[in-house]
Amino acid sequence: MEKITSNQNRQVKAWTKLKTKHGRQKAGQYLIEGWHLVSEAINYDQPIVTIITTEKRLASDGAAFKDRFDYVVVTDEVANHIADTKTTQGIFAVLSIIPTNQVAANFASGGWLLLDQIQDPGNIGTMVRTADAMGLSGVVFGTGTASQYAPKVSRSMQGSQFHIQIAEADLSEWINEYHEQGYPVYGTELNPDAVALDEVPAQANFALVMGNEGNGMQASLLALTDANLFIPMKGNAESLNVAIAAALVMFHLQK
Structure with a gap:
């Protein structure tokens, strides 16, 4: 299990860029945030690349994804850094953008x-x-x-x-x-x-x-x-x- 603790980590920087239009277009990916959205993406077979989770969220909801998808554990500090909300739920997913x-x-x-x-x-x-x-x-x-x-x-x-x-x-x-x-x-x-x-x-x-x-x-x-x-x-x-x-x-x- 990979754990990321630094906001300077290469993957963290890449995830942060997905909050911008240019970053999404360049990567061909986008970021969703919050357990409701992530669980809906799981339940409706969306093209999930990676799930990003804190240890607390992994303990509460990990059974729904840890045996099915690649996932990375991050600290609360990293979760707050990549979040687009003021109070993060500690769970994100990177999805592929499917061309129209x-x-x-x-x-x-x-x-x-x-x-x-x-x-x-x-x-x-x-x-x-x-x-x-x-x-x-x-x-x-x-x-x-x-x-x-x-x-x-x-x-x-x-x-x-x-x-x-x-x-x-x-x-x-x-x-x-x-x-x-x-x-x-x-x-x-x-x-x-x-x-x-x-x-x-x-x-x-x-x-x-x-x-x-x-x-x-x-x-x-x-x-x-x-x-x-x-x-x-x-x-x-x-x-x-x-x-x-x-x-x-x-x-x-x-x-």
């Missing part, structure tokens, strides 16, 4: 949520978890959307990223491919041509684009949708949080 083209063949049908330049990790996590709960096939992170591998985004999804398909792609290309299957793509914008959500029936196959928290959907993507939907509201609120709006639309559309 290895899962793209499965994007043919079902309900899909497309994120257009969504930046807030909490909003992303809520939408991905809702897509998971509603039984959607997957979520596509469009250009300009925060990366699914960023630590805060990863934690906010709480393991739902391992339950459904997730990809990072150019949304315009993806929409065109989805249209080739003959399935509708809906945007979300309140304009004179928008259609009330309750006028659209539930369906088995659709794509729903949710736009940036402040600016909404890009005009170039709005031009590609079959219809833009709005949520009828009885009260006086001017708008809804993007994650709440997405939840309502997904709940209505998903057959």
Whole structure:
């Protein structure tokens, strides 16, 4: 059993770099933190390279992984150094990043949520978890959307990223491919041509684009949708949080 006690250790430096976009791209790996995420990765057969654990966490949860995966024991000081949270749980995993083209063949049908330049990790996590709960096939992170591998985004999804398909792609290309299957793509914008959500029936196959928290959907993507939907509201609120709006639309559309 290997034990690392220094923050200057070569592996510790490599793990720390995985908290950055450049580090993840260079290594082709990313880091997840916390027992819930690590256990979900184990249970859903994710490409785990190494598990990093403190002795305390090994004693409490090691039975779930020590006979199945490579693991390294680190001191509390090292765990705090590589952690992205203020209070670490003392358990991490390094996972391989699977290129999108290895899962793209499965994007043919079902309900899909497309994120257009969504930046807030909490909003992303809520939408991905809702897509998971509603039984959607997957979520596509469009250009300009925060990366699914960023630590805060990863934690906010709480393991739902391992339950459904997730990809990072150019949304315009993806929409065109989805249209080739003959399935509708809906945007979300309140304009004179928008259609009330309750006028659209539930369906088995659709794509729903949710736009940036402040600016909404890009005009170039709005031009590609079959219809833009709005949520009828009885009260006086001017708008809804993007994650709440997405939840309502997904709940209505998903057959």
